[in-house]
Amino acid sequence: MFQIDLGKCDLEVAIQQRLADTEFSETDTEYVREVVRGVCHYLPALDAQIGEVAKDWKVHRLGAVDRNILRLAIYEIVFRDDVPVPVSVNEAVELAKQFGDDDSPRFINGVLGTVVRDGGFA
Numbered sequence: 248m249f250q251i252d253l254g255k256c257d258l259e260v261a262i263q264q265r266l267a268d269t270e271f272s273e274t275d276t277e278y279v280r281e282v283v284r285g286v287c288h289y290l291p292a293l294d295a296q297i298g299e300v301a302k303d304w305k306v307h308r309l310g311a312v313d314r315n316i317l318r319l320a321i322y323e324i325v326f327r328d329d330v331p332v333p334v335s336v337n338e339a340v341e342l343a344k345q346f347g348d349d350d351s352p353r354f355i356n357g358v359l360g361t362v363v364r365d366g367g368f369a
Contacts, residue, residue, distance in 0.1 A: 248286055248315040258287050286322045293318045296325075300361045301354075312347045313354060320359055332363055 250261045262283055266276055286293065294306045297317050306314060320339035323330045336359045343351035 248283055248318060249311055251283075251287065252315055253311050258284065282319065282322065282327070285326060286318050289322060289326070290318070293321050296321055296362065297358065300358050300365075310347065310351070313343065313351050316342050316347070316351075316355055317358055320355070321362055324359070324362060336360070336363065 250256045250265070251258055254261075256264075262280055266279060271279065297306050297309070297314070298304075301309070309317075316339050320335045323335040324332055327335075336356065339359055340352045340356050343355040347355070
């Protein structure tokens with residue numbers, strides 16, 4: 248999603264490139280395809296939700312890492328019944344710790360906490 252967002256790479260090309268770089272099980276490969284396609288399909292709604300929750304932040308002004316972690320996690324929370332909400336939130340915070348800046352984990356956790364508390368899309 249980062250590659251699609253910043254590089255303006257074609258969705259299917261980006262998926263194929265990333266899947267070629269890593270060995271996944273068939274189940275994980277399908278999950279990656281479904282989630283990336285789903286996030287891209289619902290991108291306007293996901294960004295609107297982020298904008299509603301992160302009131303003092305414009306989505307396009309967020310760091311690309313934070314923006315894409317939030318998109319992924321909110322997509323999972325709202326649209327994926329197979330991923331428990333606490334798992335989505337925890338994984339997003341862990342991604343923020345690994346790839347974001349020092350403030351990213353707290354910011355991600357706060358935004359996702361509000362999304363969960365408010366029950367999904369505004």
